[in-house]
Amino acid sequence: MLNKKLTELIATFFYVGRLPVIPGTTASAAGALLCFIFAGNMLIYLLIFMVVTGVGFWVCGRMEEIVGKKDPSCVVIDEVSGVMIAFFLLPMSWSVVITAFFVFRAFDMFKVYPVNKFEYLKGSVGIMMDDIIAGIYTNITMHLAIRFAGLMQ
Numbered sequence: 450m451l452n453k454k455l456t457e458l459i460a461t462f463f464y465v466g467r468l469p470v471i472p473g474t475t476a477s478a479a480g481a482l483l484c485f486i487f488a489g490n491m492l493i494y495l496l497i498f499m500v501v502t503g504v505g506f507w508v509c510g511r512m513e514e515i516v517g518k519k520d521p522s523c524v525v526i527d528e529v530s531g532v533m534i535a536f537f538l539l540p541m542s543w544s545v546v547i548t549a550f551f552v553f554r555a556f557d558m559f560k561v562y563p564v565n566k567f568e569y570l571k572g573s574v575g576i577m578m579d580d581i582i583a584g585i586y587t588n589i590t591m592h593l594a595i596r597f598a599g600l601m602q
Contacts, residue, residue, distance in 0.1 A: 451508065453515055459504055459526060460512035466523035474554060476525030480532035481550050488541045494533075502530040502577070510572030520568070520576050527580040531557060534584030539591055549591045556583035 451459070458464065465479055466472045480501075487494040505526040512524050535553040539545050557580055560568065564586075567578040 480529035531580030531584035535587035
């Protein structure tokens with residue numbers, strides 16, 4: 450088991466989650482930056498996504514125990530994982546990046562069904578899954594928008 454400091458470092462995505470305002474949005478922006486940087490190398494992108502997601506599942510429940518609160522706002526590695534799903538295989542134009550970012554944040558904040566059902570699960574699954582599903586919703590929405598509305602232009 451990881452010690453408390455290392456658990457906090459990972460769960461807060463290098464202390465982004467300890468920012469006094471909008472830590473989830475800031476972590477989503479950090480994740481979007483990772484996506485932007487590694488979009489040209491799918492192998493590295495997928496490797497980073499798998500590490501972030503796997504480690505997120507590993508530490509989030511422990512961080513919940515340390516803080517003593519269900520899904521504490523300081524835990525933001527779930528946002529990074531979710532946004533990486535949201536941006537998967539999207540073209541990295543500014544219009545797509547900005548739109549996908551705000552669509553992801555909306556899905557994450559408003560917990561559209563069945564995302565809201567995951568909030569009731571305990572530990573890491575409850576913390577990680579709502580953002581993963583929000584990322585899937587965003588990715589599908591963006592691919593449809595690009596295909597049918599010509600958002601890339």
